[in-house]
Amino acid sequence: MGKADSCPAPTKPNLNWHLINHSKADHDLRHLIVDLSRACKYISYAIQTTEAGLAGTKNEFGEDQLALDVLADNLIREFLCESGLVCCYISEEQPDIVELDPEGQYSVVFDPLDGSSLVDANFAIGSIFGIYKDGNVIGATPREQVAAMYVLYGPRTLLVVSLGNGKGVHEFILNDVGEFVLLRDHLGIGDDAKNYSPGNLRAITTNPGYKKAIDSWQEEEKTLRYSGCMVADIHHILSKGQGVFSNIGGGEGSKYPDGKLRHVFECGPFAFLAEEAGGAASDGTMAILDKEITSVDQRTQIIIGSKNDVESVASLVS
Ligand code: AFP
Secondary structure, eight states: OOOOHHSSOOOOOOOHHHHHHHHOOHHHHHHHHHHHHHHHHHHHHHHHHHHOOOOEEEOOTSSSEEEHHHHHHHHHHHHHHHOEEEEEEEEOOOOSSSOOOOOOOOEEEEEEEEEGGGGGTOOEEEEEEEEESSSSOTOOOGEEEEEEEEEEEEESEEEEEEEEETOEEEEEEEEETSSSEEESSSSSOOOOOOOEEOOOGGOOOOOOHHHHHHHHHHHTTTTEEOOOOOOHHHHHHHTTTEEEEEEOOTTSSSOOOTSSSBIIIHHHHHHHHHHHHTTTEEOSBGGGGGOOOTTOOBBBOEESSSHHHHHHHHHHHH
């Protein structure tokens, strides 16, 4: 009797099963994604149980590090080391590229805990990951990612992953026995947004194009959905099947001249997921996926979500 006869599809496909049978992930990439998901289970548990106090240290960008930031960064590092599959990684909490196993075939870029300033308010927060095939992330473009994934720690812990190449964007939920099981497969983003999610709104005082974009969204009577955590705000778009999120710069002399968000571990992975879901991501002049990564701390403007809205806002802010 063949394997197919003796092993019917499970009623609740788990992440590992889905990566093998649906995404046809190669062996090592599948192991790496599953290892990252294991780290996120510990992070999810830590968020439920750890004091959300400051660690008293500052990260590379001068921001206060929460104890949970440090913990999440350490946990992910431990799982990457254990995997033996990763030659280097870039983390929001580390100033430089961190070298790991010279034999490893992959590099991973990540924000271990995005939205961590919201922890004490008990808002949803998340972890973001992009995976590249070799160690040369600087000089690459996010289109070269072989997978992107995020985990959203909200009332429920959700994991969304894609291996690109038309394999789709899939959502899993962490169940009570600690398994990520399939919740919805093939999340999609429609062409027109009913919801808008405007970040770095302080830029409208110095960037008239951004002001026009916000005015047009209000005139169109779109619904505002903005939490202050990129993972939660973009998950809202993928979950509802439409929406547009922006983080636009205020130009020279402003707090964030090029927008607040980092190209390599925030915008790149989300752009990969959005395009795979049928949406778009632009910096105002070009697709985020085609924008070269020049440094670890490079910031970029981003408009992401429903294609028509991304296009119209890009024409105003570029
Ligand atoms: P923290 O990780 O410091 O909380 O920042 C979250 C974030 O990088 C991203 O998730 C949000 O979209 C963005 O900052 C929010 O920025 P504003 O506070 O300027 O709206």
